[in-house]
Amino acid sequence: MRYAGIDIGSRTVKLAVIEDGRLVLSRKSITSHNPLGIAHELMEGVEYDRVTATGYGRHLIKGHLDCPVVSEITAFVRGSRFFSEDCESILDIGGQDTKAISLDKDGNLCKFEMNDRCAAGTGRFLEVMATVLGFTLEEFSLAALSAKRAEKINSMCTVFAESEVVSLVTQGADRNEVALGIHKAIISRAAGLLKRVAPSGKIFFAGGVALNGCARSLLEQETGRPVFVPPDPQIVGAVGAALVASENI
Amino acid sequence: MADYTEMWKSLGIDIENHNALLAGLGQAYTDIFLSQKNRPEGMKYFDFVMSEVHGLRIKEIVDSKAQGRKVIGSYCVFVPEELVLAVDGVAVGLCAGAELGFEAAEALLPRNTCSLIKSMFGFKLGKLCPYVESCDVIVGENTCDGKKKAYEIFRPLVKDLYVMDLPQTKSETGRLVLKEEYRKFIAKLEKESGKKVTVHSLKKGIEIVNAKRKAMIRLAALRAADPAPISGLDALLINQVFFHDDPVRFTDSVNKLCDELEQRVKDHKGVFPKGTTRIIVSGCPMAVPNWKLPMLIETSNAVIVGEESCVGERGTRWLTEIKGNTVEELLDAITDRYFNVDCAVFTPNPSRVNYVKEMAKKLHADGVIHYSLQFCQPYIIESGQVEKELEKSHIPTLRLETDYSQEDAGQLKTRIEAFNERLKRK
Numbered sequence: 180m181r182y183a184g185i186d187i188g189s190r191t192v193k194l195a196v197i198e199d200g201r202l203v204l205s206r207k208s209i210t211s212h213n214p215l216g217i218a219h220e221l222m223e224g225v226e227y228d229r230v231t232a233t234g235y236g237r238h239l240i241k242g243h244l245d246c247p248v249v250s251e252i253t254a255f256v257r258g259s260r261f262f263s264e265d266c267e268s269i270l271d272i273g274g275q276d277t278k279a280i281s282l283d284k285d286g287n288l289c290k291f292e293m294n295d296r297c298a299a300g301t302g303r304f305l306e307v308m309a310t311v312l313g314f315t316l317e318e319f320s321l322a323a324l325s326a327k328r329a330e331k332i333n334s335m336c337t338v339f340a341e342s343e344v345v346s347l348v349t350q351g352a353d354r355n356e357v358a359l360g361i362h363k364a365i366i367s368r369a370a371g372l373l374k375r376v377a378p379s380g381k382i383f384f385a386g387g388v389a390l391n392g393c394a395r396s397l398l399e400q401e402t403g404r405p406v407f408v409p410p411d412p413q414i415v416g417a418v419g420a421a422l423v424a425s426e427n428i
Numbered sequence: 429m430a431d432y433t434e435m436w437k438s439l440g441i442d443i444e445n446h447n448a449l450l451a452g453l454g455q456a457y458t459d460i461f462l463s464q465k466n467r468p469e470g471m472k473y474f475d476f477v478m479s480e481v482h483g484l485r486i487k488e489i490v491d492s493k494a495q496g497r498k499v500i501g502s503y504c505v506f507v508p509e510e511l512v513l514a515v516d517g518v519a520v521g522l523c524a525g526a527e528l529g530f531e532a533a534e535a536l537l538p539r540n541t542c543s544l545i546k547s548m549f550g551f552k553l554g555k556l557c558p559y560v561e562s563c564d565v566i567v568g569e570n571t572c573d574g575k576k577k578a579y580e581i582f583r584p585l586v587k588d589l590y591v592m593d594l595p596q597t598k599s600e601t602g603r604l605v606l607k608e609e610y611r612k613f614i615a616k617l618e619k620e621s622g623k624k625v626t627v628h629s630l631k632k633g634i635e636i637v638n639a640k641r642k643a644m645i646r647l648a649a650l651r652a653a654d655p656a657p658i659s660g661l662d663a664l665l666i667n668q669v670f671f672h673d674d675p676v677r678f679t680d681s682v683n684k685l686c687d688e689l690e691q692r693v694k695d696h697k698g699v700f701p702k703g704t705t706r707i708i709v710s711g712c713p714m715a716v717p718n719w720k721l722p723m724l725i726e727t728s729n730a731v732i733v734g735e736e737s738c739v740g741e742r743g744t745r746w747l748t749e750i751k752g753n754t755v756e757e758l759l760d761a762i763t764d765r766y767f768n769v770d771c772a773v774f775t776p777n778p779s780r781v782n783y784v785k786e787m788a789k790k791l792h793a794d795g796v797i798h799y800s801l802q803f804c805q806p807y808i809i810e811s812g813q814v815e816k817e818l819e820k821s822h823i824p825t826l827r828l829e830t831d832y833s834q835e836d837a838g839q840l841k842t843r844i845e846a847f848n849e850r851l852k853r854k
Contacts, residue, residue: 235842250842252845288849290819
């Protein structure tokens with residue numbers, strides 16, 4: 180049997196297919212203004228027996244695919260255990276939200292917290308800041324890693340932080356140091372969220388921001404805990420949804 | 429509904445905006461309440477009350493005024509209805525549950541003010557609430573800092589604002605403060621109404637309110653059954669109507685509904701299938717028409733079986749013991765009753781979390797959702813301790829913070845669904 184999971188996130192749509200307990204296919208695409216269309220495109224030609232949807236667009240697609248849905252939280256809980264058998268703490272920094280999740284020894288969901296309603300300190304925040312500084316996302320992470328010290332960024336609101344960054348740059352601050360300051364700001368906030376929910380042990384780091392090398396090393400420094408990033412941190416939710424599909428009988 | 433335009437005009441209501449409000453409210457009511465399945469027959473009375481919430485009930489109130497009865501409005505469960513009834517007054521809880529007139533409110537209040545307070549201003553400034561406009565006296569109370577400072581700004585906006593002080597500790601002096609404040613309130617009511625509070629009138633007031641609360645206690649207990657005989661939304665609605673309906677007729681209607689629910693329980697009939705995830709909502713009050721969170725919960729495969737809230741058991745769970753043969757002794761009894769109320773403005777406030785635990789046990793709840801209004805410091809700060817204490821007692825708890833807007837419905841739904849998934853795996 181082939182089980183599919185589709186994760187319609189705010190910035191990216193992800194698809195994963197599982198067969199005989201192995202990940203056999205994964206695809207992703209930018210959500211754009213038409214998440215439903217993108218989802219259909221991703222699923223084109225993909226064969227599966229059952230599918231489950233997750234992500235903020237899960238209820239949107241539910242009517243179209245006539246499939247069950249599962250919250251992102253549960254999808255991450257299941258998906259994380261697929262990549263890391265003993266995972267007990269998850270940090271997911273996605274396009275528009277941040278989640279901290281704790282699991283018990285058997286892999287059941289214990290506690291979770293999410294950021295507030297705005298995109299403060301999420302992937303979207305990093306994107307906007309990279310653009311302000313004239314970097315691509317890849318350059319942005321490398322620039323931050325190359326800095327010896329960090330400028331302090333006080334605001335976590337995307338709008339306020341943008342003006343803060345602009346004013347730092349006009350005052351002649353080093354671009355790389357500002358980049359590091361931005362990374363530090365979001366990681367310190369996310370680490371705080373994680374500490375409230377899952378205070379110790381290895382961190383399973385997922386979501387688009389986990390692709391960022393600077394974010395990964397800062398998370399290790401900030402928490403003093405080992406950080407594990409799965410081969411593709413963006414598809415954890417989709418894999419989790421596929422696993423849920425394999426259980427729904 | 430009959431045409432009440434003239435009545436509303438005479439009260440100074442902004443007819444055009446008020447019509448828009450009623451149309452929106454009617455639509456929301458249809459979508460949220462009438463669309464529910466397996467509702468008890470007895471809800472028809474409350475549907476009728478809601479369809480006439482600004483119509484027939486206001487007419488009754490206006491008619492009472494014509495007969496010389498005074499209308500006393502309030503925003504808090506610390507204002508004793510017994511005392512109002514003892515001078516033959518009409519007590520009404522005032523609307524503060526919708527995101528209306530917030531722009532006007534924000535001209536007078538900081539943006540970082542809770543929705544309840546903003547709504548209280550919004551309804552008044554927008555001339556949208558016929559209850560507020562019918563009041564001879566509006567009673568404010570020094571509960572949280574937000575409300576107590578807001579009443580200073582509210583005073584010039586209304587005809588007669590009377591502010592009652594409240595203690596913040598459950599100490600002997602605290603109790604004394606409450607009693608003296610109630611004594612002063614009696615003097616105010618007597619002056620307004622020209623009527624004396626007597627042993628007879630006070631006993632009668634206590635009996636009426638006790639009967640009303642007894643009916644609510646009966647309703648609360650019936651919700652322990654699985655399947656739940658009534659939805660949380662409907663039960664919340666009854667708790668909301670509690671504040672503005674005629675108390676005797678209300679009591680009668682709740683008791684009739686409870687007769688029906690008792691039969692349902694016997695027949696193992698309910699609104700959701702047996703085994704549906706059972707939730708208690710604890711925290712800030714939900715004033716009419718604030719139905720957002722219960723609607724999200726009950727459309728996520730869960731049923732609400734209790735409300736630990738001022739619009740819920742915190743407002744209804746104690747009765748006043750009718751003991752003594754002087755007004756002074758009855759005043760003591762009323763003080764004792766209200767001094768139990770475990771609002772988060774009290775410090776420390778252990779009885780609240782203890783009661784949530786008791787409710788979880790009595791009502792066979794799977795988990796608790798703690799609801800705080802954004803910027804409501806007492807409840808938000810207390811929520812951390814509540815969560816810790818409940819989790820320690822193996823009662824899964826989810827803390828949510830929101831306001832009256834609809835923009836966070838998606839985020840809330842994700843959290844609620846995930847929480848329900850956690851409960852199902854237990």
